[in-house]
Amino acid sequence: MIQVDNLVKTYGDRFAINNISFKINKGDVVGLLGPNGAGKSTTMKIITGLMSPTSGTAKVCGFDVFENPLEVKKRIGYLPENPPLYLDMTVENYLKYVTELKKVSIKECASNVESALEKTQLKDVRHRIIKNLSKGFKQRVGIAQALVSRPEILILDEPTVGLDPKQVAEIRDLINELKGQHTIILSTHILSEVQAVCNKIIIIHQGKLILDDSIENIQKLRQPQTQLNIKVRLDKDLSFEFKKISGVLSVNQVNPCSYRIQIEDDEVTTEAILEFIIQTKAGLLEMSVNENNLEDVFLSLTYNKSEEAVKI
Amino acid sequence: MRSVWIIFKKEFLGFFSSPLFFLMAFVATVLFSITFSMGIQNFATLLSNGMYQMGANPQQLNIHYAVFLQHLSLVNLLFIFFTPALAMRLLAEEKKNRSFDLLMTSPITSWQIVLSKYLSLITVLFAIEILAFIYIFFAQQMFQFDLLPTILTGTGIFLVGAVYASMSLFASSLTDNPMVAFIIGIVLNLGLWIFGGLADFTDHVAYKKIIEQISVNQHLQLMIDGIFKTSSIVFFISIIFFFCFLCERVIESSRWRST
Numbered sequence A: 001m002i003q004v005d006n007l008v009k010t011y012g013d014r015f016a017i018n019n020i021s022f023k024i025n026k027g028d029v030v031g032l033l034g035p036n037g038a039g040k041s042t043t044m045k046i047i048t049g050l051m052s053p054t055s056g057t058a059k060v061c062g063f064d065v066f067e068n069p070l071e072v073k074k075r076i077g078y079l080p081e082n083p084p085l086y087l088d089m090t091v092e093n094y095l096k097y098v099t100e101l102k103k104v105s106i107k108e109c110a111s112n113v114e115s116a117l118e119k120t121q122l123k124d125v126r127h128r129i130i131k132n133l134s135k136g137f138k139q140r141v142g143i144a145q146a147l148v149s150r151p152e153i154l155i156l157d158e159p160t161v162g163l164d165p166k167q168v169a170e171i172r173d174l175i176n177e178l179k180g181q182h183t184i185i186l187s188t189h190i191l192s193e194v195q196a197v198c199n200k201i202i203i204i205h206q207g208k209l210i211l212d213d214s215i216e217n218i219q220k221l222r223q224p225q226t227q228l229n230i231k232v233r234l235d236k237d238l239s240f241e242f243k244k245i246s247g248v249l250s251v252n253q254v255n256p257c258s259y260r261i262q263i264e265d266d267e268v269t270t271e272a273i274l275e276f277i278i279q280t281k282a283g284l285l286e287m288s289v290n291e292n293n294l295e296d297v298f299l300s301l302t303y304n305k306s307e308e309a310v311k312i
Numbered sequence B: 001m002r003s004v005w006i007i008f009k010k011e012f013l014g015f016f017s018s019p020l021f022f023l024m025a026f027v028a029t030v031l032f033s034i035t036f037s038m039g040i041q042n043f044a045t046l047l048s049n050g051m052y053q054m055g056a057n058p059q060q061l062n063i064h065y066a067v068f069l070q071h072l073s074l075v076n077l078l079f080i081f082f083t084p085a086l087a088m089r090l091l092a093e094e095k096k097n098r099s100f101d102l103l104m105t106s107p108i109t110s111w112q113i114v115l116s117k118y119l120s121l122i123t124v125l126f127a128i129e130i131l132a133f134i135y136i137f138f139a140q141q142m143f144q145f146d147l148l149p150t151i152l153t154g155t156g157i158f159l160v161g162a163v164y165a166s167m168s169l170f171a172s173s174l175t176d177n178p179m180v181a182f183i184i185g186i187v188l189n190l191g192l193w194i195f196g197g198l199a200d201f202t203d204h205v206a207y208k209k210i211i212e213q214i215s216v217n218q219h220l221q222l223m224i225d226g227i228f229k230t231s232s233i234v235f236f237i238s239i240i241f242f243f244c245f246l247c248e249r250v251i252e253s254s255r256w257r258s259t
Helices: A038-050 A069-074 A091-101 A106-119 A135-147 A166-178 A191-197 A215-220 A239-244 A267-279 A296-312 B002-016 B019-048 B051-054 B063-087 B092-097 B100-104 B110-140 B148-174 B179-202 B207-214 B216-224 B228-255
Strands: A001-013 A016-023 A029-033 A055-060 A076-079 A153-156 A184-185 A200-205 A208-214 A225-232 A248-255 A258-264 A284-290
Touching: A001 A038, A016 A038, A016 A200, A038 A055, A038 A076, A038 A153, A038 A184, A038 A191, A069 B100, A076 A135, A091 A106, A091 A135, A091 A267, A091 B002, A091 B100, A106 A135, A106 A166, A106 B002, A135 A166, A153 A191, A166 A184, A166 A191, A184 A191, A200 A215, A200 A296, A208 A215, A208 A267, A208 A296, A208 B019, A215 A239, A225 A267, A239 A248, A239 A258, A258 B100, A267 A284, B002 B019, B002 B110, B019 B063, B019 B110, B063 B110, B063 B148, B063 B179, B092 B100, B092 B148, B110 B148, B110 B179, B110 B228, B148 B179, B179 B207, B179 B216, B207 B216, B216 B228
Parallel strands: A016 A208, A029 A184, A029 A200, A076 A153, A153 A184
Antiparallel strands: A001 A016, A001 A055, A200 A208, A225 A258, A225 A284, A248 A258
């Protein structure tokens, strides 16, 4: 559906994106991640035809973004970082205008507008001037304009930025609802969002692609270490005994009854620790496993990389 | 063409729903009312008194020059300032509000964007000129005169306004600051007349001829005198096309620039 090959964009001497290649299949919901200034928005702008790359190619539905820009633009709904709104128009008139601009047939215009208003829960404010709406509503109008032409591909650049937690949850539900109807590319800083809605993740850092994989594979990327948080009733230092158990890498006694134990990532070690606690009648009160989640992967891939870069 | 019509319609209705157009129409009407009635009164005084007529320039005794030309010159003066003010919202303000991204990611070409916005701008200028012509049409109910030279002058002023529109739209495409676009537009519009005036400062026959041929003054003067030449129309259309082309290039280049 989307094929990006060796994409490069430079601003003078600075590389905004450097040799990025990836492929997105039909129906995928892709999370585009990266720290600020990593090149996420630039990549999105190139795919939408808003910006030209310095070199490389991008194809959408088989059409080259630069050779057939009009065909590509017909198939894409794009929400930029700042929603492209005409503040002096009403919500309904604005969506009608966008539908017509996107060359939707006259017959389908009205039904498309209705459906976009319904999906984004804007029916109550359809006759209001956009200027007078709150930020959350403006963002929803932005999402509605991306949806209104029923495009095959939806590109949403930080759709939840500036929204309150309830609105964020609503947008997440909306994206979940849109799954299957569109191929979606989503950039955000909220990693739990990505975990909740995406089936594929692309991480860009300093203009380079450092990860392109499915959510399941990324969760398998966990480092071969797990941290156990243990709380016992027995007010006695058990650190030495814990260290004796095979597979335990380090023990940190947080307070007289609580420990953070770093173990090799296998179930046998966890079982051995539990058995030891039961045998010593230490009284297990609480045990939790700190799993490597997406945030850890993201941080280890991006921030560790920048530290390495600094060292170099 | 549907895309051009859609953007044209949106911009055209946008002008008529903004206070700016009504403020301009108000200012224009007040000025037209004052200058037209004074012009008619002075002309009537001149005609009714033989003493005044003796030393008068023949053109002062012709209603076309003495009243209507003055009236339409005011339209030209207003266009110099009104056109950039109207044009600044067409591209500069869109860039500022980021709504320009919508146009750039819609399946429309840069030419369609320029053409639709340009057409909406000259339609508004036409509406302002119609305001000026209302006075002339009413004058015809009272006096007998040939309307054709005045209509030709009006066409000339409208064509000059269309040139201002192309330059102001180009100015609007250069920046995302509407105020800067407004100032650049005024400078370009005034520059057009200053450039034409340069012919008076040179004695070199060839240079003089060249400046005269490529300045609007000469071509407009021909139309004021009732001479309709195809070369004048070609000249106006060429300048309009040139600035619209530059505007299209600026829009297209925004894909390449680091915005």
